[in-house]
Amino acid sequence: MKSTLGAERRIAFAKYFRAMLDEGIYLAPSQFEAMFVSTAHSEDDLERTVEANQKALLGITIS
Numbered sequence: 001m002k003s004t005l006g007a008e009r010r011i012a013f014a015k016y017f018r019a020m021l022d023e024g025i026y027l028a029p030s031q032f033e034a035m036f037v038s039t040a041h042s043e044d045d046l047e048r049t050v051e052a053n054q055k056a057l058l059g060i061t062i063s
Helices: 004-022 043-057
Strands: none
Touching: 004 043
């Protein structure tokens, strides 16, 4: 039987991506792209992103 882990990961990322968008955080649209922090991001930006991440992770279900 072929593993569906790859498909499950894509579905999980899609749910996370949409949840982060709902929180106003725009991520790269592919699970294979990197995200970077730069000096353009303020302390408030980072705190907001961490809070959005926590909320998004708690709000999604992975089956």
